[in-house]
Amino acid sequence: MQDEILTFEQQGALDVARVGGKGHGLAVMAQAGIPVAPGFIITTSVHQAYLRQTGLERRLNEALASMDRDSLVARETLEREVAAWFDGTRMPPDLRDVVCQGYAELARALQLPDLAVAVRSSATAEDTADTSFAGEYETYVGMRGADAMEQHIRRCWASVFSARAVAYAWKHGIDPLAVHMAVVVQKVVDARAAGVMFTVSPTTGDRSRIVIEASYGLGLGVVGGDVTPDRYVVAKVEGYIVERILGDKHLEYGPDGLATPVDRARRDEFCLSDAEAINLAKMGKRLERMHNAPQDIEFAIDRGLPADDNLVLLQCRPVTVKLPGGAAADDVISRLTASVLSAVR
Template sequence: MYTLNFTLDECKDVRQVGGKAASLAEMTAEGLPVAPGFSVTAEAYRRYREESGLKDFTTGILNGLSPEADQAAFDKAERTITERMKQVGMPEDIAGPIREAYRQLCADTGVEDIAVAVRSSATAEDSVDASFAGEFETWVDIVGEDAVVDYVQKCYVSVYSGRVLSYLAQKGIDPHEIEMAVVVQKTVRARAAGVMFTLSPTTGDRSRIVLEASWGLGLSVVGGEVTPDRYMLEKITLDIVVREAGHKHIEYRRGDAPQEVPDERQDVLCLSDEEVVALAHYGKNLEKVHGGAPQDIEFAIDEELPEGQNLILLQRRPETVWSNAERKPKFDAAAGMMSWITGSISGGAAELGGSGHSH
């Protein structure tokens, strides 16, 4: 099967849909607030790689690379593989089910040509042992069934980006071990968005819940383009013990480009106390459901939904820095939380360019 709706039990199988989609299906089943959508399965990716000898072609290119190669060599491999993938295109037996699933999403939401996010969900991604956070691509505000098919293929291509090939070489991972599933999900019209950890990401203190957020979509937070607001809560009582307003001079209202935030909003907290506590409550429950393991959760406040129904959980994965006692990251506690996290987890990937937004 090439597509699976989040509401299906099969969509919880991380081997078929990757960690990102499986977590969304789990949260959907638990009744948590998740934007509707579907997964394009790893089976579709396997079928795509067999098309016109793509797997053999990429194997030949990658066999010519050594782990000690410089970045220029990885970038050259990316250009060669990307050109071949573009020539091959998406097989119709994969494109057809994607178009049908998109049309069904439009029907289910009552929105014609609904805008969606197209997000990579690699089957090797989001594990405690090897984090691929920030290595693959996400695009938002994609409209129309043909465009969705095109961007699913862009997710496939992202497996062979020079940045990813270099990262995998450093980790000793064969790129062919990666199987790329893809999440297609209603774009959240975010008034504000951010990230939440069910521990302190700078000290590992499990008695705390920490959130960072900014205006608009979370792209500005994950990309380190703003100084986000920071909130810290006591986990047992959910009392807010820290509220720090950041300087949020830009926001992404849509996925294509940022815009300036009016002066009067730049240094104003973007979340209410009620929203912070409600989000922390979700985080605390998710940690409990997952055996007490600390969680890394992305969230948004959807401005199109009424108050009380507007908190949306975008992604959940195990926290990867403090969950393994053997890993002791170096950090500057005075630096911004997201800049340190993206640097620690994704090997500095946030500083590298790309045609989409890493996620």
């Protein structure tokens, strides 16, 4: 199983060609002692073997070769057809056994037989300094059981050929079939709050500021535009909060991905304490130093962990969005935030 499944702590998980951008970022954090949600990586070798063994590689080659790249209708037709192909083509038994064993071992280690997991795309072209593919590939939250996990792994693979993803790939001179997709499987965090942190101001480009946006529950409400998150601005060097802006957090998403209303009293409170925001900023500074570049970082506050040890990082990658001159602050932040938070589609 060494070639097909890796934990974040294994040396092989630092090989982007095997684990993709997201998997690599999580492995770097885990091996540096930074807290991440427990899980494992299904390597790109499983994706490649699936395409070969099922004949989908040939079908995809033929479909891509004959389509009009400039036609949105053609790309949307491809997306629908490919989604049906992947939904209707289960993994061959040898591959299925490997990924199901990975799920069983994680559930056993956590003593959670009905473990809920997030199934997250991690492509080889993803989360690089030049091409983030942010928001182009799929992530699914709240999958329970090996069957649901296996199905949604295939849906992550299919998302390589979504209308948006192929357009983005071609724009950057990348052949979609050259994109190899690893998949990260992680325990769903029981998030009291979650959000995204930028180690550079997304509105001004000021590298002396760290900007944090957060809302109650999982981060799905932010990316979906269902809520307006709380915003915190922290002075990077001095380590104090410069600004707080209360959002409208009228919904929160639970580990099952379902939304429930937030009562008025909680809506009128900030979802992060000052100490949590400052601890996040410290973690952001550390990651920026590690990578020698501004980072955008996805995080959650796990309600099941002690208050002084409840921060879990879900993703870290370089800031790739260029700040347009004169762009409205809210527009820039909303586009950046939507690019990094997990989504249920």
